[in-house]
Structure formats: structure tokens, C-alpha cells
């Protein structure tokens with residue numbers, strides 16, 4: 017027997033997000049992933065053309081954030097592309113048969129809660145040259161408008177979602193801040209409208225992208241994915257700080273009291289790795305969230321088929337752990353405890369086992385490089401034989 021449940025999807029707040037009511041049969045979670053949508057019609061675009069799903073890109077289990085799925089679509093070169101929030105509440109990137117940017121009419125597709133059409137990525141290099149030629153010319157305002165529109169197309173979002181800024185202190189939450197003055201790093205994440213990195217309960221955070229990083233579509237997509245991971249980790253910490261207050265009836269304070277509480281929760285309701293991650297973030301220690309962002313960005317690029325970008329980002333992470341300034345002059349600490357590292361090794365190995373032989377070769381090649389160049393980094397100690405502990 018099939019249970020039918022009628023629900024209403026909520027609005028993300030962008031013009032191009034189409035909300036759908038749908039009739040959802042009850043299904044096991046594994047049946048709700050990306051593959052069920054391949055071949056189905058998700059709607060018609062503004063020109064009345066049918067939009068059908070041609071192929072699913074990225075991890076079959078999708079991504080927790082719309083921008084991460086968009087970044088994967090860009091790294092995979094899916095064109096035209098949509099991202100869909102499925103019944104599993106995860107965002108899935110797809111290549112489709114016709115551009116859905118700006119929305120249209122949606123089909124009554126059982127598996128779709130929300131759908132967002134990416135702007136076209138065709139002809140981006142030509143557009144980069146056209147905008148570069150405008151900069152410094154007589155139409156300064158036109159150049160600013162054109163470079164903002166270009167940033168939106170490169171990153172696969174609406175123009176309104178791009179916030180051009182000249183200083184990190186003016187970065188805004190819920191925008192992709194494109195900073196013309198950022199140096200040394202391709203992206204950052206931190207408290208909105210502030211340079212103070214300390215964790216503050218209730219604080220909204222913001223993502224920044226270095227304007228120059230927009231020169232490479234695939235690489236900047238990987239950077240966006242990475243910074244969104246930091247935001248997700250920060251939001252998890254905020255929810256756990258709320259839970260701490262609700263359960264202890266004491267005001268949240270960061271430090272040993274919060275850490276002890278986190279690590280004493282039942283691991284069934286709070287995985288140890290999440291507790292360790294939240295403890296690090298609350299203490300403004302970057303180790304756990306950098307490890308999570310580093311590993312997941314590597315896997316996202318790998319799953320998108322952007323294997324060169326994946327290898328470059330993995331090497332940048334390993335280099336930053338050892339302080340060797342060959343790739344980027346950054347310095348990261350490793351996670352403070354064992355749980356995040358153990359969980360990330362399981363994630364790496366689980367993803368590896370479902371990869372095609374070609375991707376496995378690229379994965380192993382990337383690890384061979386970091387093992388050679390940065391043998392002391394924890395990530396270089398990843399080993400297929402021991403990544404998933406035997407019970």
C-alpha cells in the first residue's frame with residue numbers, strides 16, 4: 017500500500033526557485049536519491065520547452081546545501097543545469113535538456129520539492145574578456161554591473177545573490193560576497209559585517225570569494241563548495257549551542273564546559289565527530305572544519321569529474337597542514353581530537369568504493385602526491401586498508 021502525503025515546498029527567496037506541491041508516496045530513503053529523476057520531466061521553461069533530466073552529476077546522495085549542488089554542477093560542466101531538492105531533503109545537481117534559468121512551469125514530479133535553474137555557463141571566457149575590456153573605461157557603472165552579472169553566471173546564481181565588496185568587514189550574510197581586495201586566499205568564511213573570527217552564539221556568518229579567483233570556473237566552484245561547508249559546520253555549532261541551553265538551562269559559554277557536554281551526549285543523538293567539530297568551532301579553532309571542508313571539497317570535485325581541481329585542492333589542504341607554503345601561504349591545524357579524522361577517513365573510503373576505475377586512479381594519484389610531498393600531514397596517513405575500522 018502506498019501512503020500519499022501532500023506537502024508544500026517552501027520558498028528559498030529567489031525568483032528562479034520554483035516551488036512545487038507534490039504528492040509523495042512513502043518510499044525508503046535509498047530510493048529517493050538522484051537516479052530516480054534521470055529521464056523524468058521536471059517542467060517547462062519560459063519558452064515552453066520541456067525540461068528533462070539527462071544525467072545526474074556528483075555524489076548519488078546529493079548535498080546538504082543548494083550552493084554546494086550548484087558548485088558541483090559547475091565543476092561537472094553540466095550544461096544546461098538544474099539543482100533539485102528531493103524528497104530526501106538533499107540538493108541534487110543534474111544536466112537537463114533545456115535551460116530552466118528564471119523558472120517556468122513545473123511538472124507534478126513526485127520526487128521534486130524545489131528546483132533551481134542555473135544561468136548558462138556557455139561563452140564565459142568571451143564574457144570575461146568583454147568585461148575586462150570595460151574595466152577602466154568611460155562607463156564605470158556599466159563595468160561594475162557587468163562584472164557582477166558575470167560573477168553570478170560563473171557561480172551559477174542570481175545577480176541579486178552576488179554582493180561586490182571591497183573589505184571583509186562589509187561582508188553580508190546570505191550572499192556570495194565577491195571581494196576585490198582579498199589576497200592570498202581564494203575564499204573565506206566568518207562572522208557577517210565583522211573581522212572578529214571568535215564564535216558568537218546567534219551570529220550570522222558570511223562567505224567571501226576573491227574576485228580574481230573567478231578566472232577559473234571549476235576552481236572557484238570548488239572554493240564556493242569549501243566555504244559553504246564552513247557555514248554548514250558553523251550552523252551545526254549554533255544548533256548545538258541552542259540544545260546545550262535547552263538541556264542544561266544554563267547560558268551558553270564556550271570552552272571546556274561546552275566541550276564536556278558535547279562529548280558526553282549519547283553518540284546516537286550526537287555523533288562524536290559532530291561534537292568534536294562543534295567544540296573546535298566554539299573555541300575558534302579551525303582544525304575540524306578545515307578538515308571537513310578540505311575532504312568534502314576534494315570528494316565533490318572528484319565526483320564531479322574535475323579530478324585536476326580535486327587534486328589541487330587536496331594538495332593545498334595538505335600543504336597548509338604542514339606549513340609548506342608551496343601552494344598557499346595558509347596554515348591549518350589538524351582537528352583537535354580523533355573523531356573528525358576517523359569519520360572523514362570513512363567518508364573518503366566509502367566514496368572511493370563506489371567510484372569508477374578512472375576516478376579511483378585519479379583519487380589514488382592525488383593521495384600519492386600528498387604522501388610524497390607532505391608525509392607528516394594527517395590526511396597523508398589515509399589508507400584504504402584501515403580507513404573503515406573492522407568491528
Ligand SMILES: [Zn+2]
Nearest residue numbers: 242246306309
Ligand atoms: Zn577553509
